[in-house]
Amino acid sequence: xxxLVQSGAEVKKPGESxxxxxxxxxxxxxxxxxxxVRQMPGKGLxxxxxxxxxxxxxxxSPSFQGQVTISADKSISTAYLQxxxxxxxxxxxxxxxxxxxxxGELLEMxxxxxxxxxxxxx
Amino acid sequence: QPVLTxxxxxxxxxxxxxxxxxxxxxxxxxxxxxxxxxQQKPGSxxxxxxxxxxxxxxxxxxxxxxxxxxxxxxxxxxxLLLISGLQSEDEADYYCAIWYSxxxxxxxxxxxxxxx
Numbered sequence: 001x002x003x004l005v006q007s008g009a010e011v012k013k014p015g016e017s018x019x020x021x022x023x024x025x026x027x028x029x030x031x032x033x034x035x036x037v038r039q040m041p042g043k044g045l046x047x048x049x050x051x052x053x054x055x056x057x058x059x060x061s062p063s064f065q066g067q068v069t070i071s072a073d074k075s076i077s078t079a080y081l082q083x084x085x086x087x088x089x090x091x092x093x094x095x096x097x098x099x100x101x102x103x104g105e106l107l108e109m110x111x112x113x114x115x116x117x118x119x120x121x122x
Numbered sequence: 123q124p125v126l127t128x129x130x131x132x133x134x135x136x137x138x139x140x141x142x143x144x145x146x147x148x149x150x151x152x153x154x155x156x157x158x159x160x161q162q163k164p165g166s167x168x169x170x171x172x173x174x175x176x177x178x179x180x181x182x183x184x185x186x187x188x189x190x191x192x193x194x195x196x197x198x199x200x201x202l203l204l205i206s207g208l209q210s211e212d213e214a215d216y217y218c219a220i221w222y223s224x225x226x227x228x229x230x231x232x233x234x235x236x237x238x
Contacts, residue, residue, distance in 0.1 A: 035227070037168075044215075044217060044229060044230075044231050044232040045160070045162075045168060045217050045219075045229045045232070046229060047219070047226060047227035047228070047229060049226075059225065059226065060226070061226045061227070062225075062226065095167060095168070104224060105156065105221045105224070106221045106227060107156075107173070108158050108170045108173055108181070108183070109158075109160070109168075109170055110170050110183070110184070112167045112168055112169070113167075114167060115167055
């Protein structure tokens, strides 16, 4: 059974750093892309970026480029999303998702992690 | 103007059909894109429903009933999600998405479906 299991909720202060994780199981972790999707409170879905754990090829949405860092450790089938300096506006639910690419097009996000709620407040 | 525009809300009666639109920004041709649809029920994580580019290039998500289907309206440059035989459990937010500019995914703002 394919599973993406994310790390638990976080409460942080503005300016702090944070790294959240997403562990994949039940499939070949290095054969699929892992992406991150943000959902701010009461708002819609926003795609942040993706990584291919096989070779760490990483792509970012223009909206999130430079704001976050996506990484992966294929030895433990885990992807990460990190911030160096959080802002109150980073308060959101963050989902990791699995996708594949076909002829250069990212296909559907077929499996979703349970979400990690990040709260940034002074 | 957003890349993808969805109406904020839609209401329909049980047993009826619902038609969701996802309009691509002027200058972006719906014919060249696969449109992906996701459902998010209240308090739940999103779920992939289906993708549609043409009748020969479409895919239903795993376990998604056939009463969910995709289509396009070239005259309005829109992707469509159609749900027939509406059930109360279909109440949810529905998001469309595309792989835009060969570089990143863009979501529409989502449409909230009320079944009443």
